[in-house]
Structures are given as C-alpha cells and as structure tokens.
Amino acid sequence: MTLTWKLVVDSADAPTLADFWAAALEYEVEDPTPLIDTLLAAGRLPGAAVVERGGRKLFRGYAAVRHPEDPYDGQSGVGRGRRILFQDVTEPKGGKNRLHIDVHSDGRLDETVDRLEALGATRVEEHDQGPAGHWWVLRDPEGNEFCVA
Known part of the structure; x- marks a missing residue:
C-alpha cells in the first residue's frame, strides 16, 4: 500500500x-x-x-x-x-539543506532563473558538469537552497 x-x-x-x-x-x-x-x-x-x-x-x-x-x-x-x-x-536556518527542491526548466534555464530571481530568489552557484549538465543553485527568500536545471 x-x-x-x-x-x-x-x-x-x-x-x-x-x-x-x-x-x-x-x-x-x-x-x-x-x-x-x-x-x-x-x-x-x-x-x-x-x-x-x-x-x-x-x-x-x-x-x-x-x-x-x-x-x-x-x-x-x-x-x-x-x-x-x-x-x-x-x-534560524543553520547550514546547508539536506533536502531540497529541484525545479526543471524544460530547456529554458536562463528564462526560468531570471523569473525566479524576479520573485525573490538569489543566484548562488552555476554548475556545468557531469551527466546532470548545466544547472544553477539558488536560494529562496529565506535562504533555502534549491536547484534549477
């Protein structure tokens, strides 16, 4: 069940x-x-x-x-x-999240990241490696990390 x-x-x-x-x-x-x-x-x-x-x-x-x-x-x-x-x-939040949300951009990575920033997210780190390809780590308005790929 x-x-x-x-x-x-x-x-x-x-x-x-x-x-x-x-x-x-x-x-x-x-x-x-x-x-x-x-x-x-x-x-x-x-x-x-x-x-x-x-x-x-x-x-x-x-x-x-x-x-x-x-x-x-x-x-x-x-x-x-x-x-x-x-x-x-x-x-308060302390340290890196052990669980996070991945947002899938359906091939519109830059557009999606820009939209999320306009909503209050902050870019943290860009990645371009391995099988996951190109993605960004962002933070929501309270600092919780999430990824956009």
Whole structure:
C-alpha cells in the first residue's frame, strides 16, 4: 500500500514562502478559510490562531501550496496530492539543506532563473558538469537552497 506524503519546510514566515513557492512552481496557495470559519464559529479555534493574507484566512504560522491539477478537500482546502507545507519555527536556518527542491526548466534555464530571481530568489552557484549538465543553485527568500536545471 502506498503512503501519502507532503514536504514540510521550516520557515520564519510561512505565508511569504508559500507565496514564493506557489509563484515559482505555478502551484496554488491552499485556502483553509472554510475550515477556519467553521472552527471559529464552533469556538474550537481562538481568533489569535488565525491570520489573514491575500483575502484568505490561514492558521498562524502555517501555509501550504498544492499542484493545481491535484484533488483537494473543499471543506478544508487541503491538497490530496503534491503539496508543500511551510511551518514557522523559532530557530534560524543553520547550514546547508539536506533536502531540497529541484525545479526543471524544460530547456529554458536562463528564462526560468531570471523569473525566479524576479520573485525573490538569489543566484548562488552555476554548475556545468557531469551527466546532470548545466544547472544553477539558488536560494529562496529565506535562504533555502534549491536547484534549477
């Protein structure tokens, strides 16, 4: 039996990283507003646990993105496929990521890197070697490394 999964990324500002990665991957930021409204109305969630951003309510310290073609739960807004959850943590990022995202540019490497920079990424290092060919290491707005090939 296969398992479902999500990639969880520790962050300092989950909604900002969700906005960046949604734009970078052409994913959708999940909208848990219906679930949050239900929990607030039932008194099961304090108002302090909620923030508003971009016209949607989010759980404070959390934001997620999902592939636009994957199914999702209309009641909770939670994706049931390819998704990334960003969660705020108090400690700062330290050192190189042991797990990272690879973005495939479909032969438009320079165009893709330029677009990601315009969204807030920073170029770190260019590579042109081995079977992987030519690629760039970039950092997202919080310094998490990722590759564009």
